[in-house]
Amino acid sequence: MEISYYPGCSLKTSAINFERTALSTLEELGIYALELPRWNCCGVMFSQSADNLMLQLAPARVIMEARETGRKRLLTLCSMCYNTLKRSLLFFKRNGEKLKKINAFLKLEERDFSAEGVEVIHLLTLLSELDTSNFKMKIKKIKSNLKVASYYGCLLTRPREIALDGVENPQIMEKLLEIAGFQTVNYPFKTDCCASFQVVNRRNVVKKQIRKIVTSAVRNGAEIFALSCPLCEYNLDSVQQELAQEDETFTPIPVLYISQLLSLALGQDPKLNDFSLHRIDPRPLFKEKGLL
Amino acid sequence: MKYSHANRLGIFICHCGVNISSTVDIETVKKALTGYPGVSLITDHTYTCSNPGQDMIRNKIREEELDSVVIAACSPSLHENTFRKTLEEAGINPYKLEIANIREQCSWVHSDRKVATEKAISIIKAAVSKALLNEPLTPISVPVTRKALVVGGGIAGIQASLNIANSGYKVILVEKEPSIGGKMAQLSETFPTLDCSQCILTHRMVEVERHPNINLMVSSEVTRISGFVGNFEVTIRKKKTYVNAEKCNGCGICIEKCPRKTDSEFDRALSKRKVIYRPFPQAVPNIPVIDGEHCLYLLKGRCGVCRDVCGPGAIEFEQEERFVKEKVGAIVIATGYETFPIENIPEYGGGTIPDVIDGLAFERILSASGPTGGEIRRPSDGKVPKEVAFIQCVCSRDPEKYFSYCSKVCCMYTSKHAMLYKHRVKDGQPYVFYIDIRAGGKGYEEFYQRASEEDEVLYIRGKVSRLYREDGKIVVEGTDTLLQENVAVRVDMVVLATAIRPSQDVSRIAQLLKASVDENGFFTEAHPKLRPVESMTAGVFLAGCAQAPRDIPDTVSGASAAALMVCNLFASEELKHEPTIAGVDEDVCSGCGICIGVCPYEARELDREKRVATVNEVLCEGCGACTAACPSGAAVQRNFTDKQISSMIKAILA
């Protein structure tokens, strides 16, 4: 099966290991993600938070590129890209007038924009649609007792219209991790926001949030986080390191993209994972658990 | 010159104060219709429905020897009957009346005076062309069965049954559970006076059982309803209880000896009951029933202890369900409510945290006859909770996720809960999360003030975002919108004031009755203000929480009102049925039977000898389905014939 794929900026830089492991996992399961021939930044949540049509241009261009491939579905890995593109699509479906306006603008580029015929789908949804028995068969590693805390953050389940699973208590990551042979833990803050871009100039807000999330996950037995958002990854990873430096009692735990764990479970080359990109090195833990 | 009789038609235009005349120019309308074919009089009045207005109509009919009338005013659903009487009093057939609706369908929906005036003229012209073809009709008389069916034996059904029975009419009260009493029997003390719920209820339950005019059928359900006002025929299914109520003397030895236990529904699963049981000690009737889903004998053929110990030999494992047919003249729906199941609210720990319970469960904990004997102990470990959070508006007033309506009773019962908790756990701290307090009602605001001031209940205005367990406590996170900050309280127990929703098989009952329900499943009243206890189906009345969430005082007053409407109906020996129903042109009818299939009232039959379709005049409601479906035009709607419709269209298009 072939599917159009929109990487987004981080996936080519700081989260390159997310892209590599996700694409190789998909390939192993028979899905070929074809990168859009031309793409730009998705526009990020700012495009959805202001009443400014110009800001919708970025996601509109991505959607337009996807339509031109003729394939219906557009795959995203990054939670932020997913959230932005899906909301933008919905925005244009609901606002015919706005669609007309932006189309008039894009006509100058001699292209035709429409919100129909494209569907934005996240990696997690795509994976959970697959035949689980096939998935299970491909799992190479013996059942691991690694306890994983799924961290959804805010972008995958909010607002409700674009939620890829239950808003209050999503389970989609847990299910995938369990299929891959990991143990999962339950903790109350898995859909809390990581404080996002506050990291730029209000680091204290982020620290407070991350401490709460991590402490609760660890208390409930978590040894590692799995997530799908490069910004959440950065905040959890870097801020934990900082907290650990300031406070000896704080125990940081590694933060990984869910596809990294899946790729390991499928027995793929650990090099795809490029663990050096993580500040909190997960290797000792993986060795201890027999995953490396 | 003398007009031929068929042409003496009068038009009366109503100003409705300024409701019509402010957008419709009455003088222009009058001018436009003067000389219109068939019209011999045209006049107007500020309020045609007023006494002077009707006097004017009566006088003009007599003076001008009118034989048919068009009144251009409000919707026929408001005053058609009023004006029919006016015509009758003036000596002409009431069905020679036609209403032209120039208010709801014209003046109220337009603002442009010119457009509205032109439209009013068209509407009146159409009414005139129809009126000229109206036939004089006589209402059909129908006998009334003076016996009522009350469905549901909560306080609403009990009150309605007693009121009807005390007026001298027979009542069949059908309750699906083994006892009457409904939710009120589960309550501890009742706001705003804190009187004991059972104490004020049980003597009424007993009165129902003893009443010579009431036939109480518990463990029963209505499965079929046919017929119409005054003449319903209902089928009632008596479920298997495996106990012969005639033989049982209520001694209770069977309950004592039964070896098996299961969760008590009455105690909201906070205690166990035997498999042969009465829901609660004061149950009416006091006859035990066997729970077939858990009985060892019925499941596996083992045990049978109850049968062995029963002196009068009342245990009948072979019992079959029975169907009883009854004729009744009126039906009262009092099927009550249920609370939204907490298992469906995972964000508040429903179903996963044992110390998160709902209001009815807390009522049981507060009850002297409840699982803890009235002491406040939490379900998980029986400890006395030192801090308790009460959360209001759980699923109510939440259009995003659940229901948009207010459940009405929760503000008050939460005040009651917090207050009673504080009375019993003196060093305890109750917290109440609320959106705002709705304490409209006699003594209600004072009651709430007492809770918040004298009993030191801490009211926090804001919604709860999430609940989770940490270190043996339940953390309730929310926002305090008055202090404008997020708060988290750590408590030992949480009580959720879950939404009140209609009893879940209401849609089945509504279908049986052809009564309509709103988007939330509550029965719709015929008019929200002026006919609040009548359903949309004639002869079917509404009481209690089946209609909307309400407290006991409102339930009881509504139930009495419904009973009065039933008695009103029973006061005359016969009812008048509208004659504007379907008829058959036997010369044209081919007996194809299409009309039989489309009739929703089972009023159509085939006369096998003549090979033509017939209409049961009493069952027919004049909906017009058969007239539209008939391929040969043999089905005719009296005073709404094809000819009339086409002449109306012509009048409008002309």
Ligand SMILES: Cc1cc2nc3c(=O)[nH]c(=O)nc-3n(C[C@H](O)[C@H](O)[C@H](O)COP(=O)(O)OP(=O)(O)OC[C@H]3O[C@@H](n4cnc5c(N)ncnc54)[C@H](O)[C@@H]3O)c2cc1C
């Ligand atoms: C936690 C809580 C506390 C409350 N406290 C107070 C208080 O202190 N003061 C106050 O004034 N009000 C209080 N109320 C409100 C009170 O419970 C209601 O006003 C009252 O019970 C409504 O009575 P009802 O007869 O309409 O409904 P119900 O009590 O629900 O009775 C309906 C009956 O109909 C039966 N039934 C349902 N469907 C069928 C069917 N298809 N066929 C046959 N039978 C059927 C049911 O089994 C039940 O017996 C409280 C409510 C709650 C939830």
